[in-house]
Amino acid sequence: MSTYKTEEDYLKHYDPRQYEQPLATVDMAIFTIIDQQLQVLLVKRAMHPAQGKWALPGGFIDMKQDKTLSDTAYRKLKEKTGVDSPYLEQVATFGDASRDPRGWSLTVAYFALIAGDQLALCADNRSEDISWVPLSNVDNFKLAFDHARVLQACHERMKAKVQYTSLPVNLMPAEFTLGELQKTFEILLDSPLEKKAFRRRMSDADILEDTGELKTGSSRPAKLYRAKLRGENHYFSRLMEGPR
Amino acid sequence: MSTYKTEEDYLKHYDPRQYEQPLATVDMAIFTIIDQQLQVLLVKRAMHPAQGKWALPGGFIDMKQDKTLSDTAYRKLKEKTGVDSPYLEQVATFGDASRDPRGWSLTVAYFALIAGDQLALCADNRSEDISWVPLSNVDNFKLAFDHARVLQACHERMKAKVQYTSLPVNLMPAEFTLGELQKTFEILLDSPLEKKAFRRRMSDADILEDTGELKTGSSRPAKLYRAKLRGENHYFSRLMEGPR
């Protein structure tokens, strides 16, 4: 290993291909709620390796197209769902010599939340090779690579965050009622919540804005709210506990 | 792009060098407490790029040596400090086209905590090119690459976790007093804590074991405790608040 006088000199002679690098991918768990159930988007792999197996959407970082890591995530998300402004959060990176048969690889895992009203955009994506799957049913899919573990990490992180942030607001349409918001929390947590405690918590947090409008239905009309800030979460100082 | 009959067939023809991959590194913020101050280990870069600048310890994944990503982290930690069983936690991955002049790169950031009593092992590492730096003083170092941002993420994650877990226990020697433990929390948080609330919290959590021994000093002797489980954190359901 020789030394160079200046960094320019060093860089001029630097060949990035001289050291083999691990394969680097981004994989994501894209969550939404359909039919009152938490669902995750899975794709059937069209090519080797793991051809024919279901997997999380994802793929290689494209060094030409993607300026940053999250560009890769947004690009993949747009390709699969047509949605381009979801809630997106990096979860963790998994890397080892054996998770991909092609060699040493690492994948940066993200989770995304897509609001119900954005979903229409990709409704016709329900082809044979891409599908929303209820989380309660993913165990019946033998996921490719280590995607079961990756999905589990994404799911756990998401659930944990629902307990101490306003994360579920990101799954709501522009205007919604407190009842609908509570239901969303409950679906993500897979656990019922206490109505009074929930409403007090939201109101104390001061993150919602009364639209002045009402949502009428088959019972008493409910006030419609809108999130004061989208994309940003409120952090509570206690976990949401729920009835025992 | 051609198709193959079987995965074996595909893999036989697969050349990992056909697609250039981003450079993949691991960088870490190794924290300890020296002189009642939170300190982080920095190394002065011996070679280009960023030669002569201070940086977080880290380096390329060695696909031969390292079976997993955390192997890389443990290897780097051992190389720099001699310590081989610290508390280690992955924080986040940073990747983009411009953070390293050699090209598209990503780094997986970890933070590590090293207990005071393990520190003796690397005391003579205080050479010119590797040094513990008080966190209050890192601003005076112009860190290489995007390491200022990486360090900030590590520091923030660590502080956040001190607020709702028993993380600081990992910085304690085998036996310690409640006063010493509280002081450690306070140094990591950079904020004083209420004695009674702190002790009640620890005692309610049931994570410490009374050794039956006392630590004598220049005042009333204090009970010595030992952690019931090392390496694992207790999660509290509220943040530690501290006096206002």
Place this chain on the structure above:
DNA sequence: ATAAATAGTGGCTTAAAGCCACTAATGTGT
């Protein structure tokens, strides 16, 4: 008119933190 359903609140209980003053046990200085 009455029932069903969901919205929204009042008001008490509980869990865990804040506050702060008090007692306890040791070494130090005179």
Place this chain on the structure above:
DNA sequence: ACACATTAGTGGCTTTAAGCCACTATTTAT
């Protein structure tokens, strides 16, 4: 010997935010 400084440890009240659950409110359906 004895006061004093210093840190350990506790008692007991206040505060905050949650749990609990029954009560009222407003709509549509029958």
